[in-house]
Amino acid sequence: MLGKQEVISTLEMLKYEHLDLRTVTLGISLLDCASDDVRVFTARARQRIETLAAALVTTCDRLGATYGVPVVNKRIAVSPIALVGAPFTAAEMVEVARALDTAAGNVGVDFVGGFSALVEKGMAAGDRALIDAVPEALATTSRVCASINVATTRAGINMDAVLRMGETVKATAEHTAGDDGLGAAKLVVFANIPEDIPFMAGAYLGVGEGDAVINVGVSGPGVVKRAIERAIEAEPGIDLGRLSEVIKQTAFKVTRAGELIGREVAQALGVTFGVVDLSLAPTPTRGDSVGEIFRSLGLASIGAPGSTAVLAMLNDAVKKGGAFASSYVGGLSGAFIPVSEDLEIAAAAARGDLSIEKLEAMTSVCSVGLDMIALPGDTSAEALAALIADEMAIGVINRKTTAARLIPVPGKTAGEHARFGGLLGEATIMALPHGSGGNAFVRFGGRVPAPIQSLVN
Amino acid sequence: MTQAVISVLGEDRPGIIAAVSQALLDAGCNIRSVSQTLLQAVFGALFVVAMPDEVDEAALAHTLTAALEGLDLDVIVHAYPAGAAASRPHAEPFVVTTHGPDRPGIVAAVSGVLARYGVNVTDLQAVFEGGDRPEANAMIFQVDVPDSVSLAALKADLASAAERLGLELNVQHRRLFEIMNRI
Numbered sequence: 178m179l180g181k182q183e184v185i186s187t188l189e190m191l192k193y194e195h196l197d198l199r200t201v202t203l204g205i206s207l208l209d210c211a212s213d214d215v216r217v218f219t220a221r222a223r224q225r226i227e228t229l230a231a232a233l234v235t236t237c238d239r240l241g242a243t244y245g246v247p248v249v250n251k252r253i254a255v256s257p258i259a260l261v262g263a264p265f266t267a268a269e270m271v272e273v274a275r276a277l278d279t280a281a282g283n284v285g286v287d288f289v290g291g292f293s294a295l296v297e298k299g300m301a302a303g304d305r306a307l308i309d310a311v312p313e314a315l316a317t318t319s320r321v322c323a324s325i326n327v328a329t330t331r332a333g334i335n336m337d338a339v340l341r342m343g344e345t346v347k348a349t350a351e352h353t354a355g356d357d358g359l360g361a362a363k364l365v366v367f368a369n370i371p372e373d374i375p376f377m378a379g380a381y382l383g384v385g386e387g388d389a390v391i392n393v394g395v396s397g398p399g400v401v402k403r404a405i406e407r408a409i410e411a412e413p414g415i416d417l418g419r420l421s422e423v424i425k426q427t428a429f430k431v432t433r434a435g436e437l438i439g440r441e442v443a444q445a446l447g448v449t450f451g452v453v454d455l456s457l458a459p460t461p462t463r464g465d466s467v468g469e470i471f472r473s474l475g476l477a478s479i480g481a482p483g484s485t486a487v488l489a490m491l492n493d494a495v496k497k498g499g500a501f502a503s504s505y506v507g508g509l510s511g512a513f514i515p516v517s518e519d520l521e522i523a524a525a526a527a528r529g530d531l532s533i534e535k536l537e538a539m540t541s542v543c544s545v546g547l548d549m550i551a552l553p554g555d556t557s558a559e560a561l562a563a564l565i566a567d568e569m570a571i572g573v574i575n576r577k578t579t580a581a582r583l584i585p586v587p588g589k590t591a592g593e594h595a596r597f598g599g600l601l602g603e604a605t606i607m608a609l610p611h612g613s614g615g616n617a618f619v620r621f622g623g624r625v626p627a628p629i630q631s632l633v634n
Numbered sequence: 635m636t637q638a639v640i641s642v643l644g645e646d647r648p649g650i651i652a653a654v655s656q657a658l659l660d661a662g663c664n665i666r667s668v669s670q671t672l673l674q675a676v677f678g679a680l681f682v683v684a685m686p687d688e689v690d691e692a693a694l695a696h697t698l699t700a701a702l703e704g705l706d707l708d709v710i711v712h713a714y715p716a717g718a719a720a721s722r723p724h725a726e727p728f729v730v731t732t733h734g735p736d737r738p739g740i741v742a743a744v745s746g747v748l749a750r751y752g753v754n755v756t757d758l759q760a761v762f763e764g765g766d767r768p769e770a771n772a773m774i775f776q777v778d779v780p781d782s783v784s785l786a787a788l789k790a791d792l793a794s795a796a797e798r799l800g801l802e803l804n805v806q807h808r809r810l811f812e813i814m815n816r817i
Contacts, residue, residue, distance in 0.1 A: 178756070178757045178776060179729065179757075179774075179776060179808065179811050179812070179815075180815075181759050181761070181772075181774060183811050183814075183815040184729060184731060184774050184811055185772065185774075186815070187810065187811050187814055187815065188731060188804065191804075242785075242789075243785070243806070243807050244806055244807050244809075244810040245804050245805070245806035245810070246806075246810065430814040430815065431814075433813045433814050434810060434813070434814050436813075437809060437810060437813050
């Protein structure tokens, strides 16, 4: 029999603390759909997606209802399109994006990821075509997400790709100027991209994966925040070792809930279960914020001195709790700090408590990177590339995933407001010093060599 | 050997279990299972025991009453054959919880819906301490829902009963609580 406390604490997490299953993402391999005829490829890809994912939404809703845990988003991730569509031109790549968008709409999911290229060491024809297609593809579809991996710890940083991505981010924002550059909110540049991320916009199905796999993304910043507050109230004199323990135990519970439902969805759909990505992923809702955790741990605001230390402790405790809860933890697993998607982080940025420089420092210990940052519309492609290069360097040197999702909002300047809508939220545009000028460093091109793996200081 | 179930009820104090189990030992009975609980200040326990052949229900009741005299306990002995539980259809374990204002009839209303669907209550904990503070008034029904029952229909009927009483009601598979709270 269950104890009263076991039942009540679980219900409180669900009812008051926004515990949910943030995403169930069905990874679908399109490798065997390949053709040099784009019509053949898109027909095969659509059929594959619409067959395998036909019951994804209803299955998630049914199992979510059985356990009383809402499955907020259902999504699809496909093989990197630059690889499976290698023969195509940029115009044909846009057609592929539209086919993915249609298939995703037909099965009722809100995003499909995998409009992706892996170019950390060099760019092949398909990679160039895909990157060239990104601005139009993201402007003419609503569900497609793109991710480009430009660096790894083993390969170094492909600076030619970094510059190209600076230009591509800028062009993508300009293609969606009427929506505050929304296209760029669906485009992420990565270092050390994992092959099994369920969260958007970085989800794609790695080439080492099988035919189809379910990866789930669990969230729960509100649950962690309340657990910290309860522990501080209950234990006067509590120290950071104990607080880390509280965060670990909370992460354990949240991970277990995600794995339970993910496994059952996978079983019902007849596909393999992959990983739980335990990430503190906020939404623009009060009480569902990573930024609020910084206040609970005694800081005046995220961005104040101490923020990097808080985030380091939080990220590590989340990973430890998650790793104990499930043998298959993957994806990004840690804490996200996406500015526009988190009410408190967006507010801290608007107040001036959080600068882009402090955010960059924090990304050295968080699980992703410079995420959902609205920048002035006159930010140059070279400055965007240089900022991406900074973020990639943090990932490459520290052997971790980092990413940049930057939105230069067309026609707007620092201090003005940008709205992206829905889960993407809204944010005040942050100032980027030296952001509008040229940057000769990124014009050198070539590849920053892979870092030494000894003499680690 | 025949089997008996013994219920013991009284004001809680140290030594009740010791006294009852010693009396059962003295009567030659072997305790097979026990469930004891405290409700506010009331002690309640059920003992399932194997009785020696020469002891019958009335004799055991007499022995226990004599042995426990002075403890102010109500003791009832029922003989019942081993393996008497009726076989039930396969069912899935769910947890039905309610939160909301205390008023007469809420246990009856929820359990009435459960009974109509043939849903067996395996454990019920109800705490009414909060008056109009809904979070402090909770009922937790652990139930077995037969496979033949439509979960959606059961949920809908429970929800409408709950709505009439101003209760918030949840129905969730038990596995969620186990997997989140146990290693």
